[in-house]
Amino acid sequence: MKLLAGNANPPLAQEIAKYLKTKLCKMEVRRFADNEVFVEIHENVRGEDVFIIQPTASPTNDNLMELLIIIDAARRSSARRITAVIPYYGYARQDRKPGPRTPISAKLVANMITGAGADRVLTLDLHALQIQGCFDIPTDNLFAAPVFVRDIMKQDRAEKVTVVSPDVGGVARARALAKRKSFNAPLAIIDKRREEAGKSEVMHVIGDIKGRSCILVDDIIDSGGTLINAAEALLDKGAHEVKAYITHGVLSGGAVARIASSALTELVVTDSIMPTENVKKASNIRIISIAELMGEAIFRTYKERSVSSLFY
Numbered sequence: 309m310k311l312l313a314g315n316a317n318p319p320l321a322q323e324i325a326k327y328l329k330t331k332l333c334k335m336e337v338r339r340f341a342d343n344e345v346f347v348e349i350h351e352n353v354r355g356e357d358v359f360i361i362q363p364t365a366s367p368t369n370d371n372l373m374e375l376l377i378i379i380d381a382a383r384r385s386s387a388r389r390i391t392a393v394i395p396y397y398g399y400a401r402q403d404r405k406p407g408p409r410t411p412i413s414a415k416l417v418a419n420m421i422t423g424a425g426a427d428r429v430l431t432l433d434l435h436a437l438q439i440q441g442c443f444d445i446p447t448d449n450l451f452a453a454p455v456f457v458r459d460i461m462k463q464d465r466a467e468k469v470t471v472v473s474p475d476v477g478g479v480a481r482a483r484a485l486a487k488r489k490s491f492n493a494p495l496a497i498i499d500k501r502r503e504e505a506g507k508s509e510v511m512h513v514i515g516d517i518k519g520r521s522c523i524l525v526d527d528i529i530d531s532g533g534t535l536i537n538a539a540e541a542l543l544d545k546g547a548h549e550v551k552a553y554i555t556h557g558v559l560s561g562g563a564v565a566r567i568a569s570s571a572l573t574e575l576v577v578t579d580s581i582m583p584t585e586n587v588k589k590a591s592n593i594r595i596i597s598i599a600e601l602m603g604e605a606i607f608r609t610y611k612e613r614s615v616s617s618l619f620y
């Protein structure tokens with residue numbers, strides 16, 4: 309097995325290598341003066357099972373291009389099998405046409421990854437499960453839920469917790485976490501409605517959250533707007549406190565500052581996206597690692613063992 313990594317998240321790649329008791333393959337991923345990406349693999353990968361670790365987070369296009377060029381370099385170096393390990397799949401939110409004359413970029417990116425020469429994809433909490441269908445190669449989509457539940461049960465008394473979906477679109481994800489065997493927490497849902505055109509949205513909370521420790525669950529936090537509004541609605545309706553467990557900390561613009569001054573007691577994100585210094589310093593943001601989960605999935609893929617057993 310050979311583990312390769314681009315520049316998107318070196319600390320995560322190192323942690324995965326540590327879990328697998330191996331070292332990252334020696335390679336260079338650098339820029340020419342005009343900013344073109346250049347890749348040189350310094351070890352023999354002929355006939356090897358190659359795993360390329362590269363989340364396509366911001367700067368999304370640069371990281372995506374690095375991934376494509378590393379795949380190409382591995383293919384031209386006669387790797388036996390290439391797995392693109394993409395802990396955060398950028399462009400996932402563009403998974404359908406929102407209107408006429410618009411792209412489906414999630415599919416375009418999948419075509420690019422396949423066209424570059426990947427044989428498999430290993431990813432985490434895709435924004436929508438059906439994005440797996442964008443790929444015509446085997447795609448394993450892992451879930452951060454087992455990692456989250458273990459952490460929640462260390463921090464809180466399970467019987468006081470209610471899991472909350474911040475919008476109707478996220479109900480399946482929140483329910484799957486709430487109903488995990490070891491956990492079995494009640495579920496509440498926030499339903500945002502614009503009751504009259506031109507008036508701001510009203511947040512309805514479906515479910516009993518009075519006096520409860522609410523845990524908001526979602527795949528992505530970007531501007532933070534969804535979570536901050538949800539936290540305020542829950543506290544207004546009598547929640548005792550509100551925390552959030554989100555797989556991908558996109559945290560663009562002034563999101564970190566907004567979270568810092570929000571009503572959220574704590575935001576927990578994984579390291580699927582490399583945290584910035586700002587995120588690391590934020591007093592109410594905590595990062596938990598998915599390195600073991602990804603590492604174990606890589607090991608099982610390599611050994612041709614079941615990966616789905618990691619879902620539970």
Ligand code: R5P
Pocket residue numbers: 477478526527528529530531532533534535
């Ligand atoms: C939306 O469908 C996603 O699941 C997230 O709720 C959304 O991307 C979060 O964005 P923001 O933090 O900007 O509200």
